[in-house]
Amino acid sequence: MDWASLNAFVAVAEQGGFSAAAEHLHLTQPAVSKRIALLEASLGVRLFDRLGRQVLPTEAGRLLLPRARQMLAEAEAARRALADLGQDIGGRLSLATSHHIGLHRLPALLRRFSAGHPRVALDIRFVDSEQAYAQVLQGEVELAVTTLGPSEPPLQASTVWDDPLCFMVAPDHPLARQARVSLADLAAHPAVLPDPGTFTHRIVAETFARRGLSLKLRMTTNYLETIKMMVSVGLAWSALPRIMADAQVQVLPVPGVQLARRLGYVVHGGRTLSRAAQAFVGLLRADSPAA
Structure with missing residues (x-):
């Protein structure tokens, strides 16, 4: 060829x-x-x-x-x-990740990686999780650090972090004044979630569907920071990563309901990772609580 x-x-x-x-x-x-x-x-x-x-x-x-x-x-x-044999790790590392993980999970890892491997040029692409899977499958990037969903060969997914989700509203939302909140209570109020095709939306929607409840969606957007802003001004409730909870929002405990995403990395099983990618995967594994 x-x-x-x-x-x-x-x-x-x-x-x-x-x-x-x-x-x-x-x-x-x-x-x-x-x-x-x-x-x-x-x-x-x-x-x-x-x-x-x-x-x-x-x-x-x-x-x-x-x-x-x-x-x-x-x-x-x-x-x-071949170029890296006998040398310090160099070359280019192409990886796809989501904006949320890039903001909340990767900064410390990227700092350590760059300090340990200054000759590596990083090519980081911020895309939705589903696009990240597709880019690994098509060979456009070496690995993706993203929300994990169903995967089949040749893709291989490994969990790094468990990411609990919490129901959140604005402090002055009507639900914030209730002593107890159920899924039925939430279903009666507008919600804002990521797009229906995303792994996160499916986790939330399937939880309600199992109780025979449907969601009253005000709108969808894939940027969790934007969703949090809309929640904080009282436009809707949402299910967001617990790591995002602060004084701008109020967490609603819902008895009997625990939601969580799996975050980790995805590689192509038929592709030989560069030494740079192998080094980054090593940092990811070391960052896992199970390590």
Whole structure:
């Protein structure tokens, strides 16, 4: 396989055109076009349709794209492994994480990692948990540190932290004045939660559904800090990580109900982690209460 042509193919697909890909790769447009032509000739298929000024992957191109990303990632992993032999850990570490974990769980770990491995360039992408899973699966990042949900091979998930969730309201919310609060009481008031497709939303919604209750959603947003702000001004209740509780909100104990998320890291079982990624995983494992 011609790695240069494969790299050009991924660049055209991701950048949406030959000119943008050429700029991204610091090549001329004819050079990119030649590499795509060589790849198409070697595979015996057309990879892009040129519709006016638009460049779209064909069915064959769409089929090749995730595999091409994975092959390039493996090639880069091999190059890094060989370059790192006998040297201090260096290279680039690409990881995906959520804004909440990036704010509340990672700062101390990143500080220790950077101090211990100053030659490593960090590429941190802040995305939703479900997107983080997808980026690991497609080979775009080496690992994700995120909320853990159901995972199947080739993905491998490991728990680092248990993350208890608490029902929270504004101190002047009607529920804050009740001596006892039930799920039925909560269901009678508007809620604000992450989007329905998220792992956190499912945890909360399934808890209510098991009691035959439905949620009265005022709105959804995936930024937990935004949700907390909306709770603190009395717009709705929510279920938020206990680590976020402070004077701006009031925690509502709900007898018989305990909610929690699992936070941890996800890797691709078929991918050889770089030494930098292995070192970061080691810090994550050491940070786990079970370590």
